[in-house]
Amino acid sequence: TEDAVKLMVEKYKPSSAVGIVCNISNGDVLAMVSFPRFDNNRYKEFNLETMRNRAVNYIYEPGSTFKTFTFAAAYNQGVVSEKNIIDCGPGVAKIGPRTLKDSHPNGVLTVEEVLAHSSNIGTAKIATKLGEKAFSEYIFAFGFGNKTGIELTGEEYGILRPVEKWSSYSLASIAMGQEVCVTPIQMVSAYCSIANGGKLVKPRILKQIVLDDGTVVKEWPVDEMRSIITPETSRRLLNNLQKVVDTGTGKEAKSSMYTIGGKTGTSQKVINGVYSNTHHIG
Numbered sequence: 001t002e003d004a005v006k007l008m009v010e011k012y013k014p015s016s017a018v019g020i021v022c023n024i025s026n027g028d029v030l031a032m033v034s035f036p037r038f039d040n041n042r043y044k045e046f047n048l049e050t051m052r053n054r055a056v057n058y059i060y061e062p063g064s065t066f067k068t069f070t071f072a073a074a075y076n077q078g079v080v081s082e083k084n085i086i087d088c089g090p091g092v093a094k095i096g097p098r099t100l101k102d103s104h105p106n107g108v109l110t111v112e113e114v115l116a117h118s119s120n121i122g123t124a125k126i127a128t129k130l131g132e133k134a135f136s137e138y139i140f141a142f143g144f145g146n147k148t149g150i151e152l153t154g155e156e157y158g159i160l161r162p163v164e165k166w167s168s169y170s171l172a173s174i175a176m177g178q179e180v181c182v183t184p185i186q187m188v189s190a191y192c193s194i195a196n197g198g199k200l201v202k203p204r205i206l207k208q209i210v211l212d213d214g215t216v217v218k219e220w221p222v223d224e225m226r227s228i229i230t231p232e233t234s235r236r237l238l239n240n241l242q243k244v245v246d247t248g249t250g251k252e253a254k255s256s257m258y259t260i261g262g263k264t265g266t267s268q269k270v271i272n273g274v275y276s277n278t279h280h281i282g
Helices: 002-012 039-046 061-077 109-116 122-130 131-140 170-175 186-194 231-246
Strands: 016-024 029-035 085-086 094-095 098-101 108-111 199-201 208-210 216-219 225-226 267-271 274-281
Touching: 002 016, 002 029, 061 109, 061 122, 061 131, 061 170, 061 186, 061 208, 061 231, 061 267, 085 122, 094 122, 098 122, 098 170, 108 109, 109 122, 109 231, 122 131, 131 170, 186 199, 186 231, 216 274
Parallel strands: none
Antiparallel strands: 016 029, 085 108, 094 098, 199 225, 208 216, 267 274
């Protein structure tokens, strides 16, 4: 994982980067990498910002990677299905008080194509069918707005306001990953639940402490917290996420060795209180 993150850092020159590998069924964190790195043996030569574990204490707007949870809620509530038609128009549409834009005109798409091509307009229209109350209940259930409880210091809550404090355009904004802040470990944990048949498992950095003679001093059991979506919804969503990689915005992640599913995102950084058109989080 360190090698993979290093390759990305060398290629794209980001200010920071995070890589996490999790076992979906038991929450085991198998690898966790935060860049920039520092040398524990020479810690006085590095500043505190460098020493941050961004996997648990960096919060950011997730952008389009958050759309997956909008679709999870919509499928589970039965408000849309994969082959339903959504008119995304010429790439600009007024959804409530907001004018939303897509990266290019999409016209008429099926629901699964809305996710594959990451249409903001299509996603907002699906969220509108879902409604504020149901949507907020699902995304809180996925663990957003709260700590995962992983056994590491400095974990952040992220930012997710209760539905009573949403504005008239919050539903559309949050559905496409704005007006919400997450940590990388929250995001990975929530995606693991989708791959795990809808069951959210607490991420685990420690399994047990064992003495040399084999005596187990302490154990951290698997903590299956709750079921959020049905196994059937999970299966349907995984098929959609595979199409994102096969035919949609995630084609660069395709592999001849593995079946890959996922979701791309390019959220705009906020600089001096304004969304930047040049600085992004990938």
